[in-house]
Amino acid sequence: MTVADLSAQLTAYEGRSAVLGGRGRDPVDAAMIRHWCEAMGVPGPDPAVPGVGPGVAEAPPAMLQVWIMSGLSGAVGRTAAYEELVALLDRAGCTAVVATDCEQEYLRPLRTGDEITFDAVIESVSPRKTTALGTGHFITTRTEIRANGELAGIHRFRVLRYAPARTRTASPAERPRPVINRDNAGFWEGVAGHRLLIQRCTACGRQRFPWLPGCGECGSPLWEAVEASGEGVVFSYVVMHHPPVPGFEAPYAVGLIELAEGVRMISSLVGVAPARIRIGMPVALEFVRAGDQELPVFRAYEEGL
Numbered sequence: 562m563t564v565a566d567l568s569a570q571l572t573a574y575e576g577r578s579a580v581l582g583g584r585g586r587d588p589v590d591a592a593m594i595r596h597w598c599e600a601m602g603v604p605g606p607d608p609a610v611p612g613v614g615p616g617v618a619e620a621p622p623a624m625l626q627v628w629i630m631s632g633l634s635g636a637v638g639r640t641a642a643y644e645e646l647v648a649l650l651d652r653a654g655c656t657a658v659v660a661t662d663c664e665q666e667y668l669r670p671l672r673t674g675d676e677i678t679f680d681a682v683i684e685s686v687s688p689r690k691t692t693a694l695g696t697g698h699f700i701t702t703r704t705e706i707r708a709n710g711e712l713a714g715i716h717r718f719r720v721l722r723y724a725p726a727r728t729r730t731a732s733p734a735e736r737p738r739p740v741i742n743r744d745n746a747g748f749w750e751g752v753a754g755h756r757l758l759i760q761r762c763t764a765c766g767r768q769r770f771p772w773l774p775g776c777g778e779c780g781s782p783l784w785e786a787v788e789a790s791g792e793g794v795v796f797s798y799v800v801m802h803h804p805p806v807p808g809f810e811a812p813y814a815v816g817l818i819e820l821a822e823g824v825r826m827i828s829s830l831v832g833v834a835p836a837r838i839r840i841g842m843p844v845a846l847e848f849v850r851a852g853d854q855e856l857p858v859f860r861a862y863e864e865g866l
């Protein structure tokens with residue numbers, strides 16, 4: 562099949578249904594709201610908010626997708642049209658998938674007890690695109706989410722289905738370079754001198770990372786840089802197996818490090834086999850050189866060794 566033939570076939574799926582008559586697995590409930598807020602490190606809903614009745618909580622708007630997720634048992638309610646689209650891309654060699662971005666619109670708050678229903682359409686299928694991961698097509702679905710039958714939000718979700726680029730020997734020099742801008746330039750200057758700098762608001766004293774122009778606590782634009790000790794623990798982590806990323810040899814561990822100063826940062830975990838990384842493991846800062854770029858990484862230590 563030529564590229565033009567495939568593109569024409571893919572475009573024919575635009576506007577077709579992706580999910581019809583989807584139902585949330587559970588009504589909006591307080592336990593899920595509490596778990597989500599704890600995981601995100603944000604305060605839970607305030608029972609004193611006007612308009613919310615006794616014993617009723619309002620879910621944070623950004624939880625919108627939570628209520629339509631299908632869990633480990635797999636996607637429910639996908640239409641034959643969507644499955645055909647995926648099969649067509651599979652046959653064209655686009656066997657890998659990665660979620661790229663999502664946009665949400667919030668039209669009405671979700672409250673505990675709301676029954677969730679949803680429908681999704683295939684909004685667009687892009688022409689063939691070549692990305693760092695490989696060549697493929699972006700599929701955008703648009704999901705209308707209703708609470709007790711009333712439109713509550715719109716969730717647009719984009720994935721790239723692609724033919725993986727051939728993997729090469731991983732050389733650290735090939736790692737993507739960090740994006741350095743005027744807001745974080747001071748951090749990278751610190752790294753160049755083997756110092757891990759975080760920001761401290763000089764108005765309220767709150768320490769923060771990543772670097773931002775203002776304080777998330779009090780709004781003050783005044784801050785100073787303070788050097789972190791480099792000591793911390795693994796707050797959470799993932800072990801990456803796929804997709805291949807230039808400069809990294811899978812499997813490798815990416816940690817969310819909680820520094821002794823209380824802020825968290827994402828970085829490479831080294832020194833322990835990825836399968837042996839555990840939450841709570843102590844870590845210590847090191848610097849590695851990738852090409853002409855210094856990078857902070859964290860060496861993990863197995864307890865008792």
Ligand SMILES: [Zn+2]
Pocket residue numbers: 762763764765766767776777778779780781
């Ligand atoms: Zn502040």
